[in-house]
C-alpha cells in the first residue's frame with residue numbers, strides 16, 4: 153500500500169488526506185453492480201423466462217405487480233406497440249419497462265427468445281426489459297464479481313490453476329470498469345459480445361468464483377493510476393511483442409520481454425508450408441521483383457520487430473501474418489523445393505500476457521500479482537475504490 157502511494161507524492165497534501173479517508177472508509181463496503189445488454193446484436197420482440205432459483209418481484213414501470221419463485225415461467229411479447237407479460241393466468245401490459253428484482257441472494261433465471269437459435273441461457277440477479285423502437289432491450293443488472301466470474305469462465309475454460317484464474321479475473325475487471333460508457337445510449341454499460349467481453353451465461357465453477365471474489369475490486373493501473381489496456385494472447389513463443397510493433401502506439405507497460413514460461417505451452421511451435429509463387433506474389437506488392445533468386449526471400453531469424461527486410465525493403469510482419477493467416481508474426485523461413493516452410497513460435501498478437509505462460513507460472517507456484525507484473529511492466533494492482541477516490545479528488 154505504501155509503495156502505491158509513492159506514485160502520488162506530487163499531489164497536494166489535502167487531496168491525499170481526502171483520498172486516504174475515502175479509501176479506508178469505502179474499501180470493501182461497496183458492491184458494484186453493472187448493467188449488461190443480453191442478446192445485444194439481435195432484434196428481440198419476445199422473451200421467455202423461467203425462474204431457476206430464488207424469489208423475484210415483477211415490476212411494470214415502477215409498480216410492483218406480482219412475485220415469482222423458482223420454477224415459475226413468464227413470457228413477454230410485443231403486440232401493437234405495447235408489450236404484454238403473461239404470468240400464469242394474468243396478463244400485465246406496459247409501453248416502457250418491465251423488471252424482475254431479486255428478493256434474496258442466490259437468484260437466477262433462464263432466458264431465451266424465438267430468434268436466438270440456441271438454448272436458453274442462465275443468468276443471475278436482476279433483469280430489466282426496455283421497450284423502444286419496436287424492439288426489446290434486455291439488461292442483466294449484476295454484481296461486478298459475479299459478472300467477472302462468468303467472463304473468466306467463458307474465456308479461460310475449466311481445470312486451470314487458481315492463480316491463473318485470479319490473474320484473468322483482474323484483467324477482465326480492469327477491462328470492464330474502463331469501458332463502462334460504451335453502451336450508455338442503449339441503456340446499459342457493456343454488451344455480452346466480444347466487443348465488450350463475451351458473457352454467455354452465469355459462472356458455474358466454484359474455483360473461478362473464488363478467484364473473482366478473492367481479488368474483489370482489484371484492477372491494474374499504470375503509474376498515473378489509469379486502468380491499463382491489459383491485452384493478452386495464447387502463447388508468446390518465448391518473447392512478447394511491444395505494442396508499437398503490432399499496433400501503432402507505444403504503451404509504457406506493453407513492452408517486449410523474454411518469456412521462457414511460454415516455451416512449455418502446446419502453442420509454442422508451429423509450421424506452415426506456402427508455395428514460393430504465392431510467397432513472391434505477396435512481396436511483389438511492396439515493389440520487390442519476383443525475378444530475385446528464391447534465397448533472397450528467406451527470413452533467417454524470428455524477431456519481434458515491426459518489419460523484416462526482404463532485399464533491403466521493409467515489410468510489416470503483421471501484414472505477412474494476416475495475409476497468410478499465420479498463428480503469429482514471430483517466425484523464420486526455410487526453402488523446401490518450390491515451397492517456403494514457415495517455422496513459427498507462439499499464437500496470437502504477442503502483446504501483454506501470454507495465457508499459456510501465465511498458466512505454467514501458476515502451476516509452478518507463482519502468485520497472480522507476480523504473473524501480472526511480469527507481463528505488464530511497472531503496473532500496480534489496486535482497489536477500484538482507490539482509483540475512483542483519486543479521480544474524484546481532482547474533479
Ligand SMILES: [Zn+2]
Nearest residue numbers: 342343347348
Ligand atoms: Zn459492447
